[in-house]
Amino acid sequence: MFGKLAKAFFGSSNDRYVKSLDKLVRQIAAYEDQLQGMSDEELRDMTGKFREELAGGRKLDDLLPEAFAVVREASKRCMGMRHFDVQMIGGIVLHRGEIAEMRTGEGKTLVATLAVYLNALEGKGVHVVTVNDYLAKRDAEQMGVLYNFLGLTVGVIVPNLNEDERRHAYNCDITYATNNELGFDYLRDNMKSERSQMVHRPFHYAIVDEVDSILIDEARTPLIISGPTDDKSDEYVAVDAVVKQLITDETTFEADEKSKNVTLTEDGVEKAERLLESAGLLHGSNLYDIENTQIVHHLDQAMKANVMFRRDIDYIVKDGKVVIIDEFTGRMMDGRRWSNGLHQAVEAKEGVKIEPENQTMASITFQNYFRMYPKLSGMTGTAATEAPEFFDIYKMNVVTIPTNVPVQRIDEEDEFYKNTNDKFAAIAKLIREKYESGQPVLVGTVSIEKSELLSEFLTKEGVKHNVLNARFHEMEAHIVAQAGRLGAVTIATNMAGRGTDIKLGGNLEFRIEDELRDMPEGAERDAKIAEFKAEIDAEKEKVLAAGGLCVIGTERHESRRIDNQLRGRSGRQGDPGLSKFYLCLEDDLLRIFGPDTLFARMMNSNLADGEAIGSKWLSKAIETAQKKVEARNYDQRKQVVEYDDVMNDQRKVIYDQRADIMDAEVMDEVVAEMRHDTINAMVSTACPAGTYPEVWDVDGLAENVRTTLGFDAPLGEWLAQDGIEPETLEERLVEMADAHMADKLSRNDPEIWRQVEKSVMLERLDHYWKEHLATLDALRQVVFLRAYAQKTPINEYKQEAFGLFERMIDHIRNDVTRILCTAELQFAQPQPQPELPQLPDFLTTGAFTPSGNAYGGEQTFAAPPVPSTDIDPNIPRNAPCPCGSGQKYKHCHGAVV
Known part of the structure; x- marks a missing residue:
């Protein structure tokens, strides 16, 4: 108070x-x-x-x-x-x-x-x-x-x-x-x-x-940048056929529209096992055996695609491709794909070409x-x-921020109807009245399906109108800009055209662009523009007299902001206007999140066909439902950022390391430190501290030294000495490894070798980071199950992610050490080579495998040739080499001096 x-x-x-x-x-x-x-x-x-x-x-x-x-x-x-x-x-x-x-x-x-x-x-x-x-x-x-x-x-x-x-x-x-x-x-x-x-x-x-x-x-x-993985099109098509048989019986699954999840019932699991077995997709007879993990994943996504994702609402099929529709703006999201196999499941459902599943290479949240x-x-x-x-x-x-001129728009109370047909009939009747009076109308719908249904009603009423949805997004700004003209009726999906002002009487800028696009500059064009201005001014006066822009919402959105955005299109800069929402029991918000069945029973028993009801209590109930959805969506976004915060800390470390590698002139100290840490880990594993030499894995250590460090160490001679400690073994291996690398460096051009070091470090960093992202994605899919053991999933995720990150760093260190210790540079005549991802152009494609998990034997690099006496030695080192190789001079004939 x-x-x-x-x-x-x-x-x-x-x-x-x-x-x-x-x-x-x-x-x-x-x-x-x-x-x-x-x-x-x-x-x-x-x-x-x-x-x-x-x-x-x-x-x-x-x-x-x-x-x-x-x-x-x-x-x-x-x-x-x-x-x-x-x-x-x-x-x-x-x-x-x-x-x-x-x-x-x-x-x-x-x-x-x-x-x-x-x-x-x-x-x-x-x-x-x-x-x-x-x-x-x-x-x-x-x-x-x-x-x-x-x-x-x-x-x-x-x-x-x-x-x-x-x-x-x-x-x-x-x-x-x-x-x-x-x-x-x-x-x-x-x-x-x-x-x-x-x-x-x-x-x-x-x-x-x-x-x-x-x-x-x-x-x-x-945001996710991804690359293709193995093609599994046949599996998606086969599982989709099974799911289409499953969903004919509604007792086989339970659907949760709030979270868009579908789960099989016990009967559904039994039926799925029989269908999958007859299709040759099941290993054994139990769907949840470890061998069937991939099939279960495909089954889950196919169920979700067939039951929860609706054509012309969640996506459209355009030019033989499934294109996602943004649930908030109604726009097509070309190039965006659902992850984790869901997009492939929808493609199988629609019978279009199935693009390969993608593997995450880099990702970040907008937060x-x-x-x-x-x-x-x-x-x-x-x-x-x-x-x-x-x-x-x-x-x-x-x-x-206060408005420059007080708002004059009138916001009328919502009207409720029993069903969609009654509601749309009432909307069409109101629109016809406004159309006949010359008052422009902007109608907001939540999906393509609803906008096209309303269009049918208006066509029957004889109302000329424009339909703006994801199918025609190219023209959205031009259509919305003229939605304030006398007698204009525009149906827009959600907030299509957002950011474009609706000016009463019409938008001069867009009218010039639409009607005078091909007319050259000159007196005739200027006269036409002056004519347009006069027409717009006169038309604006008529629209103002008719009451300004009338905004109609065909149902409430799950977020109050979207409703407010629609309302806000009317009454700009002190103009008069009107806004009103029409609702019914079949609207998604009321059906999924609205008041319980008592409310529905009351509506059905007290309302005759075509009859409407309006009350502040009902509007308050709708607002309460919206607040619930907003709170749920906020929790989802908060969870997204909580999990991404874990990855974000690791992302910063990796990206900072990449920047340091790119900026550094020399990496000798870093490479040496990696080599020494690798030797320490090798010795610690083979010769645990506090144990006797008799139990040490000497053979394993010798093999590891040979394959990782590129030389044979006299471990037998060293162990024959009384009282030798693991620390002594480590010191001697470090000395030998340093001498081995010093000898290698003396036989190669230092600048070329530094480029090799940087290339190898960047490539291994990127390779393991990509694998790490995939592992974290998989971990996040299942970590919620830890809640059954009375553990907090986010805390479990943090611990697991930290351990995985440490192991990734170990793998990077070991691989860099092995590659650099075993690699040899070879000189060859330069010739155009296909580009390798993340590697400089002087490395041959056959000798280095940038995407492999391990490297066997020696790695061979092709290095630039000895300078020719026919080439001017005073050429700038970063200039293209005159020999025509396409490489910089310092990487070609100017590389060895």
Whole structure:
């Protein structure tokens, strides 16, 4: 009670915080008159002045008022847009590493320019992260006009850029990119063999647009770079045929729609065993024998694919391929595949070509990727409901920024119906009324299936409309941009077209692009644009008179944010508008997570066909169901990040080691330390401390020395001496190994040998890291079973992962020692060679196997030839060799001196 009174008198903590920023806003405004008197060149020179002041010791916070004022003035001059005071508040919030929650249409893209410019002055690079490639290109082009005016460089990362183009974009002052492109570039960088091949530079500052979509919705799925494994297409097809017979009898399985899991009943297990046995897929008669582990895995995934994953909802089939549909945006996710064999199971279900299963080569969660930025901020229209998660995971506060003009949208109460047909009939009737009055309508659906069903209803009603879903995602921005035109009816899957403003009367920019694309510049084009402006202004007045944009939700999403995003498309910048949601008992949210059967019985017994009911109690019940789902999803994301935190610590160690190897001029000390540790482990295993020589495994030690260190040691002579200790054996083996390597180094060019050392270390590191990731994936699939033994799965995972990591380091050390001790370089004439992953181009393909688990016998490397007297010895060492080999001079005729 007291809290409510205090809030009424003093405002919320958010209100007080926003009010505290008024002083800074006034300081920014104080520079306006002075800056207006500057020429364009003088205004541009302010960037150099700020950078000099930073170099002299001033802080960014000291420069903020004047820098923000410069951006405001520059924006007025080159884009015709002046930042509002509330946008200045948003810019301050972004600069402070917080999340600015701003309603749709409040100009978040323009707000970002303030914090972007200020932080770009340090010259360390600022990343602006968007949800799709279209927005990255659009914002880079539109805002790039402002940045270029102020003397800053702008780059954009989109698919299909080569490495040089990516490197150039990352080296710009400001880089626009999607979260996926940034994350995958980071992973690829840490698979490179030379520092010069990497595209990223050290992380500095990032602003994440639509931060809730990227850091919340997409955070349940990690980024994974994978490579193909053995083809198991026949197994997937055969198991799918078995499953299709199984699921005809619903007593054979139990489905949990909340977690999307399917389990066999006892009857189901017996029937599956008979079917698999007759198909020749079962070893023995028991499905759960150890020999049938792989078949059980295929069976589980095939059950999930056939029972839980629905075509046109979870995926579509396009051009003979299964394409995932993003559950939050409704967009196709080309190139993304479900892991652990699920995608192959869906391909088998649909009868399309089955692509080979993939093995993880590198992975990272969005949580851990974005936490690498020293400063991170974000902006969105809907973040307050997830404020605890943003703080827990990312340490970012959510600040709600007031609107520039009060919101006039009317949010009507939800209407409930018994079934989908009644609901859609009511929606179609309302849409026809709005259509006839000229009021534009935007309808949000949760799946392609529902959008196409509603389209059928509207067609029967004679309503002309556009359907926007994953099938037509290429045109989404163009369709959504014109959703505010007089009489327009647009059906959109979830938040398709997010990031594109719906302007009442139409969007001039998109209309010019759509209708005047092929018209050359000139008086005729200018006249046509002026005509469009007049039409849009006149049409806007009619739309305003009709009530503005009407937004209809065909059902509640499991997250309140998605509903709020849909509502927020109406009523931008003080425009009138209307929003309303229609629900029924067959909606997924009500069916899976809603109130119990008492509620359903009451609805069915009290509602006639086609009758609707609306009450605050029902709306409250729905909101409670949504909160439950949000809490469950948060737990899932929290679990993802808890497990990835374990891997993240190890990832940092491996990636830091890779960087150290690439940066080091020489690796002699590291290689020697690895060799000495290997000898210590060999001796400790064969000759345990505190035991008598009679029980030592001398033969095993001798064989290990021969195969690993590349020489024979007189162990018999040493052991004939009385009182010899394991420490003495180790010292003598270390001396012999060091002498062996010194002799090898004396017979080879030192620079070439150092390249060999670095190549071998990187290749072995990458090989075992890839295997380690696969092992951790497998461990995570089963570690939950430890809960039955009253153990905490995450703690068990941490312990197991630590032991596996130590063993991986041992394997790397032993392999590097064995390869370098047994390898010999041979000189050969240079000739074009196929590239080897992670190895320099002077290593022959036949002599070195980069993907093998062990190396038998001697490893042979092909080295460059002796310099020819016909080649100028003064050629720069990094220049291409004149002999035409395609190699650098230092690796070819300039290698041996």
